[in-house]
Amino acid sequence: MSTVLAERVVAPPPLAPRCAVVLLGTGVVGGAFLKLLDTPAAASLRLVGAANSRRQQINPARLADRSLRERLKTEGDARDDAALLAALAASDAVRKVIIDATASAALAARHPEWLARGHHVVTASKAPAGGDLADWRALQGALARGGRYGDSATVGAGLPVLATLRRLRACGDRLLALEGVFSGSLSWLFNQYDGTRPFSALLREARERGYTEPDPRADLSGEDVARKLLILARNAGFALDRNAVDVASLVPESLRMLDAEAFLDRLEALDAPLAARHAEAAARGRVLRHLARLDRHGRARVGLVAVPAEHPAARLRDTDNLFALTTTRYRAQPLVIQGPGAGPEVTAQALLGDVLALG
Ligand SMILES: NC(=O)c1ccc[n+]([C@@H]2O[C@H](COP(=O)([O-])OP(=O)(O)OC[C@H]3O[C@@H](n4cnc5c(N)ncnc54)[C@H](OP(=O)(O)O)[C@@H]3O)[C@@H](O)[C@H]2O)c1
Structure with a gap:
C-alpha cells in the first residue's frame, strides 16, 4: 500500500443540508429550477421529493438523476402528497421547504396547512395570494x-417589485x-402591434414563440394580470376581492365559449376591433398598451x-414588464421597476432566491 493511500484522511460524513426541498411541478418553471439545483448557488439545498401531476419520486438516488424530469413522465410512484410530506419531515435539514411550481388550485389551497405544519412555502403559483380574498386571509x-x-x-417573474x-x-x-x-x-403583442400586421398574425407568432399560454385567451382575458394586481394591492394594504377589479377582456363574447381549437381557428375575429382602436389611438398620437392600474382609493382596472x-x-x-409605484415619498416621480417579466430561467431563479433568503 502506498504511503499516500495509507495516510488518506477519511472523509467526514456529509453535513446536513440547510434546506430540504420538495418540488411540486416539473414543467417549464420546475424544469428550470431542477437545472439550477445542479449549480453551486444551490449547494445548501437537498431535494427530498419531486412530483408532476401523475408521478412522484422520493428515492435519493433517483432524485439525484439529471434526467429526473424526463423520467417522471414515465416512471415513479403514484402521486401522494402524504409521502412527500413524510420525506420532508424525515429530513435532518434546518429548514424544510415546499416549492409550488404548478398552477394547481388544489395544491394552492394547501399552502396554509403546510405553513401550519412548520414548513416554508415558496411559490410560482398566483393562487391563493391572487385568488379569493378568503384564501388570501387564510394564508x-x-x-x-x-x-x-x-x-x-408570482409577479414580474422575480423582478423585485413585491419586495420593494x-x-x-x-x-x-x-x-x-x-x-x-x-x-x-401582452407586452410583446402591443410593443409589436403598429397596424402593419393583423393582430391575429402577431398572436400566432407569440404563441409559436411560447410567449402565450397554449390557449391565448388565458392571457387576452386579463385574468392573469388581475391576479397579479390583486397580489400587489393586497401587499400594499388594499384588501380587494376579485370582483373589485374592473377587467376589460380582449376576447369578444362570441369567442369566449369555444373550445381552444375552434378559438385558434377564429383568431381573425380579433383583428377588426383592435385595428379600429389602434387607428383611433394613432390619430391622437398615441399607442395601445395593456395596463393594470390601482389608485389610492383601491380602484383597480385592467385593460x-x-x-x-x-x-x-x-x-x-x-x-x-413595468411597475410604476407612486407613494407618499416617491410622489413627484414614481419609483419604476422594469425588465423581462416572464421566462423559465428568471422565474426559477426567483424561486431559488426565495429559498436562499430563508437563511
Ligand atoms: N412560465 C413562466 O414564465 C412563468 C412565470 C411566472 C410564473 N409562472 C407560474 O409558474 C407555474 C408553473 O408554470 P409552468 O410554465 O412551469 O407550467 P407548466 O409547464 O404547465 O408546468 C406545470 C407543472 O405542474 C405539474 N402539476 C400540475 N398539477 C400538479 C399536482 N397536483 N401535483 C404536482 N404537479 C402538478 C404539471 O404536471 P404534468 O407535467 O404531469 O402536467 C407540470 O409539471 C404557474 O403557476 C405559472 O403561472 C410561470
Missing part, C-alpha cells in the same frame, strides 16, 4: 402563526398609485389604454 392567518412565504416569482413594495410599507410609506404592464405576452409616446409603457421592449 395571512397561517403566516401570523409561523412559517415564511416566498412569492417573488413591502419594504416601502414597512418604512411607513404608502402606495398612492400603481400602474404598469404586468404580462410578458387596453391609449397612452402618449412619452408614457413609460410606450417605450417598452420585447416581453418587458
Whole structure:
C-alpha cells in the first residue's frame, strides 16, 4: 500500500443540508429550477421529493438523476402528497421547504396547512395570494402563526417589485398609485402591434414563440394580470376581492365559449376591433398598451389604454414588464421597476432566491 493511500484522511460524513426541498411541478418553471439545483448557488439545498401531476419520486438516488424530469413522465410512484410530506419531515435539514411550481388550485389551497405544519412555502403559483380574498386571509392567518412565504416569482417573474413594495410599507410609506404592464405576452403583442400586421398574425407568432399560454385567451382575458394586481394591492394594504377589479377582456363574447381549437381557428375575429382602436389611438398620437392600474382609493382596472409616446409603457421592449409605484415619498416621480417579466430561467431563479433568503 502506498504511503499516500495509507495516510488518506477519511472523509467526514456529509453535513446536513440547510434546506430540504420538495418540488411540486416539473414543467417549464420546475424544469428550470431542477437545472439550477445542479449549480453551486444551490449547494445548501437537498431535494427530498419531486412530483408532476401523475408521478412522484422520493428515492435519493433517483432524485439525484439529471434526467429526473424526463423520467417522471414515465416512471415513479403514484402521486401522494402524504409521502412527500413524510420525506420532508424525515429530513435532518434546518429548514424544510415546499416549492409550488404548478398552477394547481388544489395544491394552492394547501399552502396554509403546510405553513401550519412548520414548513416554508415558496411559490410560482398566483393562487391563493391572487385568488379569493378568503384564501388570501387564510394564508395571512397561517403566516401570523409561523412559517415564511416566498412569492417573488408570482409577479414580474422575480423582478423585485413585491419586495420593494413591502419594504416601502414597512418604512411607513404608502402606495398612492400603481400602474404598469404586468404580462410578458401582452407586452410583446402591443410593443409589436403598429397596424402593419393583423393582430391575429402577431398572436400566432407569440404563441409559436411560447410567449402565450397554449390557449391565448388565458392571457387576452386579463385574468392573469388581475391576479397579479390583486397580489400587489393586497401587499400594499388594499384588501380587494376579485370582483373589485374592473377587467376589460380582449376576447369578444362570441369567442369566449369555444373550445381552444375552434378559438385558434377564429383568431381573425380579433383583428377588426383592435385595428379600429389602434387607428383611433394613432390619430391622437398615441399607442395601445395593456395596463393594470390601482389608485389610492383601491380602484383597480385592467385593460387596453391609449397612452402618449412619452408614457413609460410606450417605450417598452420585447416581453418587458413595468411597475410604476407612486407613494407618499416617491410622489413627484414614481419609483419604476422594469425588465423581462416572464421566462423559465428568471422565474426559477426567483424561486431559488426565495429559498436562499430563508437563511
Ligand atoms: N412560465 C413562466 O414564465 C412563468 C412565470 C411566472 C410564473 N409562472 C407560474 O409558474 C407555474 C408553473 O408554470 P409552468 O410554465 O412551469 O407550467 P407548466 O409547464 O404547465 O408546468 C406545470 C407543472 O405542474 C405539474 N402539476 C400540475 N398539477 C400538479 C399536482 N397536483 N401535483 C404536482 N404537479 C402538478 C404539471 O404536471 P404534468 O407535467 O404531469 O402536467 C407540470 O409539471 C404557474 O403557476 C405559472 O403561472 C410561470
